[in-house]
Amino acid sequence: MTPAATALTVMLAIVAVGTAVGFLAGSRQQMDLEEWAVGGRGFGAALVFLLMAGEIYTTFAFLGVSGWAYSRGGPVLYVLAYLSLAYTASFFILPQLWEVGHKHRMQTQPDFFNSRYHNRYLAGFVCVVGILASIPYLQLQLDGVGIIVATASFGHIGRIPAMAVATALVIAFVFANGVRAVAWVSVVKDFLMVIAAVAIGIGIPLVHFGGIGAMFAALAHARPHHLMMPGATRNLGHSWYISTVLLTVAGFYMWPHIFSATFTAKSADTLRRNAVVMPLYTLTLALVFFAGFATVLILPHLQNGDLALLTVVGRTFPAWFFGVIGGAGVLTAMVPAAILILTAATLFAKNLYRPLFAPTMTDQGVARLARAMVVLLGATSLGLAIHGSSTLVSLLLTGYAMVTQCFPGVVLGLYWKRATAAGVFMGMIVGVFTAVSLMSAHLDPVGGLNAGFVALCINFAVTVAGSLATPARASTSVPELT
């Protein structure tokens, strides 16, 4: 077999096994709306760990991080910091959120806003922000599949057919058995990802330099500034680092799919224990940094940083192993895409369409509408991925700048009784508007700070001022959230 055929066969076999695991898991169960969307609230610690990890270790971690280590250098270190710190922050937010969610049977982020602020238009706006922020994130995953398949097949399969097949598989997952299928595919994927990360993180420096230490010594000698901030950029310095870490920490759990995953945990204590151990999982990500930095000296003149990891893997390992990494990479893109499509579709049907436009709709009707939305969202993201040209990292940071604007409403909603619907509504509108205007005017970073972070600060200020300026609801008429 030619190297392309070998790599492609191995890769397709891995995707097929992963898909089969997904379809077999829980296929005998008949699920109602809640069961379909949150897996019946019965997951144990191990499955929650895998579910969370599967959503976190995305195409961004695999291709985007190595791509930035290659093309930007030092600023990519923000990724190592923000993941650990997001888990640290989650220790103080998610258990409380779970308790409230359990008590009021919440499944989604707008459920929280509706219960806390008693305003279905605010909840609807949160839906819209969540769905809009999900689109670049979904596009990122599909772009990743396109890059992986096109590179692994040495160009024999184009990125468009690859992305179309991946979209169809993701939709099929979601239709077959909802989130439980995704959790089991995530088991296969996580296992492969750890093997892939160890092999590339240790193997690439070993083959080309004789070891990780020798690789960094060579890079520190040849390109010392690449390893520090601002690295190969002019404006991603220390203030950018701090503001980006804070933005992404605040936004991490605001993604609608990660927010709803919180409610699938067995108890608040499960979430606390997860927060303690999850930072250790990011250690495997350091290996992806080693591979990205090694590529700087091995292949100094690549046009597209997002291709750096796969290109160097192809030059270092035999074709079959290239196939293993490609297969893991495709599953890595498909797992979060499935969860995200499911969440966004449920949000649209249950939290946007029914409460605002069709209050009499039955649960069966909502489930049917959600399934129709799964297809529509899949097709939309596929269309955008085919025509889009942004890099993987800029897609993710665009989504973050939007989705983080829900953070003040969640945190103040949990911990500040005085926060009002009007205040949060004003803050979010101003925050989203600021983020979108700064980014579309290419003013990111602005004054050395991440534009999304600037929007978040303005959002916080407006939310607090707006809450103090509007009357608190009389406590007797409001069922206490806590």
Added chain:
Amino acid sequence: MKTPSIGALALGFIPFLAMCFTVPLWDRVQPLILGLPFNLFWLILWIVLTPCCLWGAYRIETSADRPTGNG
């Protein structure tokens, strides 16, 4: 709903101080430690130390004088 205690919050703030706010102090290449640039080594060290801080916070949050439950 139970609000986090001051002690747990203080332990949770330590990783933020170490990995985020102090970046100008540790963002350098030299000395290479265990073969890694100093900034990368520092962050990896704190990925390991963060669970230690959170373990302490977990002990405080779940200790006997802070009963768990829905209260």
